[in-house]
Amino acid sequence: MRLTPDKKLHSREHLLADDLSRMLGEERRFAAYLGIAKRYYESDLRGLVRRVLEKQDLPQEARGKYFFAALRDKPQRPESRRHTPKPKKKKRKKRRVRMQKNHKTLPIIKVPQKVLRSVATDVPVTHIREPDIQDLIAAMKITLANTPDGVGLAAPQVGQSLRLFIVSEEAEEIDRSTADIERRFRRRALAGQVPESGMPPNKSNIGSGTRPWKYYVFINPVVKNKARGKALDAEGCLSVPGKFGHVKRCEKITVESLDEHGKKFLRGSANFFARVVQHELDHLDGTLFIDKAEEIIEVSPEEPRK
Incomplete structure (x- = not known):
């Protein structure tokens, strides 16, 4: 065990994972060893490492694989089996525009307001x-x-x-209707069919339909x-x-x-x-x-x- 722990190794599991990865020559797989350090008993892990190191015929590059394969028979710590659900992220509510269906007719402000x-x-x-x-x-x-x-x-x-x-x-409709009426009036005028008033109909009566x-x-x-x-x-x-x-x-x-x-x-x-x-x-x-x-x-x- 390291007597002067690294400042980055801020927990017992981190120290254990660092020792295991160094003893088996797999410092780059520190994250994997940290995972098993949190799930298994420390005594079982250290005992298993000693047995792996005692095998003289086991190549250096195969020690890590043998170690992880042998973990299947080891019991896990009870607290590691508990499923701790991840805290639910608070969904940011989208601000929806409130459109009321029952809007009332507003009073028209009149002079001299x-x-x-x-x-x-x-x-x-x-x-x-x-x-x-x-x-x-x-x-x-x-x-x-x-x-x-x-x-x-x-x-x-x-x-x-x-x-x-x-x-x-309706303002557009009045423009379209007025233009159409004026065109018809000019055609009738050219044909000699001018109304008695001599003027096209008043546009104030145009566009007064009931469609929305x-x-x-x-x-x-x-x-x-x-x-x-x-x-x-x-x-x-x-x-x-x-x-x-x-x-x-x-x-x-x-x-x-x-x-x-x-x-x-x-x-x-x-x-x-x-x-x-x-x-x-x-x-x-x-x-x-x-x-x-x-x-x-x-x-x-x-x-x-x-």
């Missing part, structure tokens, strides 16, 4: 997939779906001063490009009930934004969809359409049906 006149703050990218932001987006979609006259909704309109808004697919629309989410939007050409058209706002106005907007606009999953995208839009995007962008800066309208028309709300 201060939140409509405040500059909204950016949504931290790391918070986009958090439950509070995801719940807000889901609730805004339901709110817009339950508002027949709405095609866009900004977070300040529901009391949250965040740079976030959604646009309904999908919604485009814009988070922290930044305008990248605007067309020089502008068009004057009528606008209204859910936060300014009973008023409409003619507002001059860019006909085309390109916006860089983040979607509801935090992925960056670049979107170009034109015509009515571009107008809706610009209208919602104004909400994020505390601007309402009545601030830009050239002419404001007040409409009295309809009396409830009895």
Whole structure:
């Protein structure tokens, strides 16, 4: 036995394994000897090594094999037979986004509430997939779906001063339908079949179907490009009930934004969809359409049906 043990041999089993491996000339197999030192009695192991060394006809390279083969007949220590289960690693729970199915329609904030006149703050990218932001987006979609006259909704309109808004697919449908109607109108005009009014149908009656629309989410939007050409058209706002106005907007606009999953995208839009995007962008800066309208028309709300 070693009188001055190595500092690395910090237990009795380590000392025994070191002695056995050296006596049999297999220092490189220290790990294997450490395993049997923990499983068998020390007296049996040392006695077996002495018998192996006494065999003069046994070659040096065969001593280790003979030693391990002879261990099969030796009893093991009782504590070595116990199965000590490995401690279970705590699985890191993935944070799932909580999407409630029973979101309620949010109340629309109306003038003169201060939140409509405040500059909204950016949504931290790391918070986009958090439950509070995801719940807000889901609730805004339901709110817009339950508002027949709405095609866009900004977070300040529901009391949250965040740079976030959604646009309904209905705005795209209005653009497609308007373009189709205008093409038909031009064909009829060329054929001499012009309606009595002399004008194509009003697009306010287009896209009012009952099918469910999908919604485009814009988070922290930044305008990248605007067309020089502008068009004057009528606008209204859910936060300014009973008023409409003619507002001059860019006909085309390109916006860089983040979607509801935090992925960056670049979107170009034109015509009515571009107008809706610009209208919602104004909400994020505390601007309402009545601030830009050239002419404001007040409409009295309809009396409830009895």
